[in-house]
Amino acid sequence: MNKIFILGILIVLFLFVQQVSAECNATVWGKIDFLGCNDSAAINATIQIISGMYLLSTQTDENGFYNVSISFPSPSKNITIRIIKQNKNLKEYDNIVINCGDNISINYSIGKEPIQSFRGNIINENGDNINETDKEEVRIHLKLILEDSKNVNASESITSTMTSNGSSFYWITPNSFYCSWPTKLYLWAEPTENYYYRVFDDENLVPLSSPNYTSLIGCSLSHLPITKDFVRLQRKSVGDNCSYNDECRSNLCDQSFRICQCAGNADCADNQICDNVTHQCKNLTCLGNQRAFNHTCIDCSSYDFDNNNITDIFDAVYLLEYISGEKKDISPGCADVDNNGIVDLFDVAYILYYLVVF
Ligand SMILES: [Ca+2]
Ligand SMILES: [Ca+2]
Numbered sequence: 001m002n003k004i005f006i007l008g009i010l011i012v013l014f015l016f017v018q019q020v021s022a023e024c025n026a027t028v029w030g031k032i033d034f035l036g037c038n039d040s041a042a043i044n045a046t047i048q049i050i051s052g053m054y055l056l057s058t059q060t061d062e063n064g065f066y067n068v069s070i071s072f073p074s075p076s077k078n079i080t081i082r083i084i085k086q087n088k089n090l091k092e093y094d095n096i097v098i099n100c101g102d103n104i105s106i107n108y109s110i111g112k113e114p115i116q117s118f119r120g121n122i123i124n125e126n127g128d129n130i131n132e133t134d135k136e137e138v139r140i141h142l143k144l145i146l147e148d149s150k151n152v153n154a155s156e157s158i159t160s161t162m163t164s165n166g167s168s169f170y171w172i173t174p175n176s177f178y179c180s181w182p183t184k185l186y187l188w189a190e191p192t193e194n195y196y197y198r199v200f201d202d203e204n205l206v207p208l209s210s211p212n213y214t215s216l217i218g219c220s221l222s223h224l225p226i227t228k229d230f231v232r233l234q235r236k237s238v239g240d241n242c243s244y245n246d247e248c249r250s251n252l253c254d255q256s257f258r259i260c261q262c263a264g265n266a267d268c269a270d271n272q273i274c275d276n277v278t279h280q281c282k283n284l285t286c287l288g289n290q291r292a293f294n295h296t297c298i299d300c301s302s303y304d305f306d307n308n309n310i311t312d313i314f315d316a317v318y319l320l321e322y323i324s325g326e327k328k329d330i331s332p333g334c335a336d337v338d339n340n341g342i343v344d345l346f347d348v349a350y351i352l353y354y355l356v357v358f
Contacts, residue, residue, distance in 0.1 A: 024075060024100035029067040030107045032060050032083065034146075034155070034178060046084040051077050075100050083108055090180050112176040115217055118142060118187060119171040120229040122163060122197065125207075129168035130232055134192040137162040138230070140170045143186040144177045144217060171225065183217040189230050191246040197230040207231040211244050238262045238281050252279060265295035270333075293333020300334035303351050316351040323348070 032045045047066045049056040060066045070079070081093045091108050098104060121129045122138055139162045146155040161172045177183060188211050189197035198207035213228060235249045236242055240260045242253035248260035250267040261267075261279035268274050268281035271292035275282050284292040289301030303311050305318040305327075321327040322335055323343060337347040337354075 024072050024077075026070050026072070026098050026100065026102040026104070027067065028070065028079075028081065028098070028104055028106060029065070030105050032064040032066070033107065033109045034064075034181075035109055035111050044085075045090070048080075048082040048084060050080040050082060070098065072098075081106050085180070086182055088180070110178055110180060113179045114176045115144075115174055115179060116222065117171065117173040117225040118228055119169070119225045120227050121168040122170070122189075122232050123168070123200065123229050124232060131166050131168050133163070133166050134194050136192055137164055137166075138170070138192060138197060138232075139190040140172055140230070141186075141188055141190070142172045142174050144174060145184045145186070146178055146181055170230075177217060179217060185215045185217045187213040187215075187228060191235060191251070194235055194249075195232045196235055196244075196246045197232055200229040200231050207233065209243060211246055236260045238267055254279070268295065270294060291333040291336070291339065293331050298331055298333055300331075300337075303334075303337060303354060305330050305334075311351075311355070313352075313355065316348050316355070319348050319351060320345075 028047075028049055030047075045060045045064070045066075047058050047060065047068060049068055049070055051070075051072065054072070056068055056070060058066050058068045070077075076097055076099045079096050079098050081096060082089060083091045090110070093106055096104070096106075124130055139160060141158060141160045143156065143158045155178070157175045157177055159172055159174045161170055163170050172187075187199060191197065196211075198209070198211070199213035200206075201208050233247075236247050237249060238260050240248070241258055242248050242260045243258060245251050245253045247253060250260060250263040252261045252263045252267075253259070254261050262274035262281050263279070265273050271284055272281040273284055273295050274280075284295070284297055286292050286297035289299055290297040291300045303315050303319075305315045305322070308314075318327060319330065319335060319337075322330045323345070332343055335343045335347060337350040340346075
């Protein structure tokens with residue numbers, strides 16, 4: 001009886017030890033998916049399988065897939081699956097029962113969420129709102145760039161708006177975006193003909209030097225917009241100091257010497273041209289019978305304004321008509337006969353003098 005009892009105990013112990021030492025294997029796999037976005041954004045999301053003190057970690061591949069093999073010494077186990085990107089918990093699935101030989105799939109799709117909108121005013125350097133326009137309304141842009149683990153743009157969203165009817169006010173509502181992923185935000189205003197614009201830095205109470213206000217994106221339950229004012233600043237001429245292209249009227253800031261350069265003749269004075277190589281303005285050298293006008297040398301010597309190959313009193317009359325606005329087709333460079341920078345009756349008198357003397 002005793003022997004049978006002891007044998008029974010031994011068998012129970014043997015089975016117990018067998019059960020404890022039994023190795024169970026299972027697999028958890030799945031895909032992290034971005035709805036409407038490149039899979040590459042999901043690279044290197046970390047997947048943690050947690051079971052009590054036991055933790056397994058793996059990462060997604062270039063297509064967002066992951067696959068983890070788990071061994072555990074019991075027929076079934078409670079596990080937690082946690083999805084992490086850049087130390088931030090994106091999703092956690094708790095109390096999943098996994099059994100010996102299981103091959104379970106846990107997928108996760110990341111959807112877009114709304115982010116906060118931006119609003120503000122165009123202000124001058126004293127902080128006053130500017131309500132007049134610079135020939136055109138100010139155009140504001142907001143760009144969101146979702147980055148994958150290699151800092152490659154995986155998705156980009158851009159929204160634009162403009163002030164309207166001469167108002168200083170703008171309001172920009174971005175497209176919804178993948179808030180839970182590293183995403184950079186850029187806010188900027190396009191330069192207008194005479195001005196460039198910088199976001200006012202509320203902390204340091206100065207305009208930012210960079211054209212872009214940049215920030216990491218944040219989703220918020222708050223629907224209150226973020227206020228960012230733009231300071232309007234005068235664009236600069238060729239030769240002035242600059243840091244960024246939009247500070248220059250020419251849209252060309254030399255990054256070595258930090259001065260505004262010319263991009264074309266229009267950036268230079270009327271009697272100058274833009275050197276294609278140095279991007280500097282240089283004076284036109286015109287012959288004695290020529291005038292620099294509209295970035296070129298034109299022949300003005302004959303004063304034959306009506307183009308009939310004779311210089312006579314009718315050319316003086318023609319110039320009078322030009323001065324009165326009746327005629328438009330004389331270049332001001334030639335109409336300024338005495339070359340004093342003004343087209344007036346003295347130029348007519350100069351032609352009469354020319355006719356008498358020559
Ligand atoms: Ca004539
Ligand atoms: Ca004149």
